Each structure stands twice: as C-alpha cells, then as structure tokens.
Amino acid sequence: MRPIRFAETRDGRALAWTRAGSGPPLVKAAAWLTHLEHDDASPLWSHYVAFFEERFDYLRYDERGCGMSDRDPGRLDVPAWTDDLERVVAAAEMPEPFILIGMSQGTGAAVAFAAKHPERVSHLVILGGYARGAHHRGMPEAAAMYDAMVEVFRLGFDDPNTAFREVFTRRFLPDGDPEKMGWFNDLCRRSTTPEVGAALLTARADMDVTDQLAQVRAPTLILHADGDGVAPLAEGRFLAQRIPGAEFIVLDSKNHILQPDEPAWADFRAALLDFTGASAGVEIDGLSPREREILDLICAAKSNKAIALELEMSEKTVRNHATRIFAKIGVASRQEAILKIAGGAR
Secondary structure (H helix, E strand, C coil), X not given: CCCCEEEECCCCCEEEEEEECCCCEEEEECCCCCCCCCHHHCCCCHHHXXXXXXXXEEEEECCCCCCCCCCCCCCCCHHHHHHHHXXXXXXXXXXXXXXXXXXXXXXXXXXXHHHHXXXXXXXXXXXXXXXXXXXXXXXXXXXXXXXXXHHHHHHHCCCCCCHHHHHHHCCCCCCCCHHHHHHHHHHHHHHCCHHHHHHHHHXXXXXXXXXXXXXCCCCEEEEEECCCCCCCHHHHHHHHHHCCCCEEEEECCCCCCCCCCCHHHHHHHHHHHHHHCXXXXXXXXCCCHHHHHHHHHHHCCCCHHHHHHHHCCCHHHHHHHHHHHHHHHCCCCHHHHHHHHHCCCC
8 A cells, every 4th residue: 555645725624645656756637436445456446557657756646536535625716726746746746847647627727737847847748637627618508418418417427327317427438338337326425425525616617728728838648538528539639739749649448448459548658658668778779569569457456367357368479479588678577677667677
C-alpha cells in the first residue's frame, strides 16, 4: 500500500494524495471517480496506476468530496479545482516542469493550470476531456438528458437493484463485462455519497474553460475515443481546434475509461510515451515489431494469458517470445525486464 498524505484546500478541506514511481514527473488532475485506497486493485484503474508508476514519477489525488478526501466538498468550480491542483503539487514537492494529464472533467483544472503557469508544465495531455460541460454546448436536449441522469444517480445510488446505477455507469463502460460493472457500481458507493455525487455531476455540467484554451502554451496532445458516451468526440475536436498547436488522436473505443484488453489502451500508451519523450531510450535494438509489442505488454504487467488473448496467439508462443526477448535485452525475468525498460535501457 502506497503512503497516503493530505493537503489542505483554501476552504479547509483535506485532499488525499499519493506519489510513486520513477521517471519524468507526471501529475494527473483529479476526475471522477477515484479512491486511493482501492484504485490499484480495481480492474477499472489498476492498469492506469501500473503504467504511470512504471514509466513516471506519478502524482494523483482524490478530488474534493471523493475517495479518501473530505466528503464535504465545499466549493465546486474550476477555480477551486485548479487551486486544489496547485496545493497538491506544492505539498508533494513535484519537480518542475512536469507532464500534466487531464481526463474527463479533470481537463478543466489541467487547462486552467497550464494557462496560468506555462513555465511549470512541460506537456499537457488530455484523454476523453472536454472544456465545456453539458450546460454550455448549445444542445438543450442533451443537457436535459444529462440532468435526468444526475437525478437517476441521486435517487438510485443506494438502490439494491444495480440497474438504476447502471443507467449512469454504462455510459462510462458500455463494453464493460459484469465484473467491471460490478467494480464500477461498488466504486461509486465507496467513493462518494448520492448528494455529493449529484453535486459533482452538476458542477461538471456548469464547467466552461473555453476562454482559457488559447492561453495554453505547453505542447498539447488530445486523445479521444470515437464512441465516448460521456464526453462526445466533438468536444475533443473542440479542444484541439482551440489550443494552439495541439495534436489530436482519435482512439477506436466506446469506453470513456479505456480498458487494458482493448487496442485503444495500447495506442494511448504509445502516443503518450512518444509525445512526452518518455519512450526515448527504451527502444532496444534487435527486437522485432512483434517482440516490442509483447515487451510493452509485459511492462504493463500483463500476464502471458492476457497477452495471448490480446494478440490472438497461444500462451506457449507468448512464453517463447518472452524467452527470446529476455535473452536479447540481457535479463532473466519479467521483473528485470520491467526495471530495465523503466530505467531507460536502449
């Protein structure tokens, strides 16, 4: 279990944060829904945690009202979320400049921070993000549907019949299997309360950082799933059109939270590493494209069985590939391979 520490917000709330891993410094702006005590065991978030900690000096925190942070959220708007980000970064004494990643609603604080502190952000990465909440997109019917789902969340949150919560959670993981949906439903109940959750969702609908997009100076990469049901693809394109020099990559997925068994997850990892320069020094001469692909999956803590399923080959073939890979890079085990790649072997 990673040590959890706390930072105090301007209005006296406690924010839980943790920092682990090695490599270039990377900070994730808080977004829905996390719980520092459970994320590294969750099939929803564990692959994110493992990947970021393997490749980066990674700082993350539970947003106000959620997880191990104070459940009384206090103020809920972009200035408060941005100030929270500033205070967590200061408490963690993060090296600067750092890579800043915003996912979903976390985009608001990430954009505002990058616009306010251009010298402190080396790269801005946005995954499944949006600048405008549902109330600011000029789509009244979609806004009304969003508000209806907030009420479903509020009223059905504690109902024994999970169908009520799944009206909401299925938007995040339309391709999720029963185990993942069970985790997500449980995560909602562990992470917040019906009233606070509804307040957070309403605040997201009211978010709008459009006027700050042109002020971003950091190199920016925007990645967005083409079938995202939470943040429409048009919102990713909106960001890319208004942040100077932004790169835009469309991922083949319906999930708002990318899952480890879909190609979009591997595409996201590769794009992030290439864009931030974190892949520099990790390419090893003599490996075939297939061996490099398998090595990346090994470094993402995938089992041989999981790799075999993802690449549509037998476990024996994966084992044989792994044996050759280890011989070529001069290691004897998976753990040694992960450590060597994380350390920047060429």
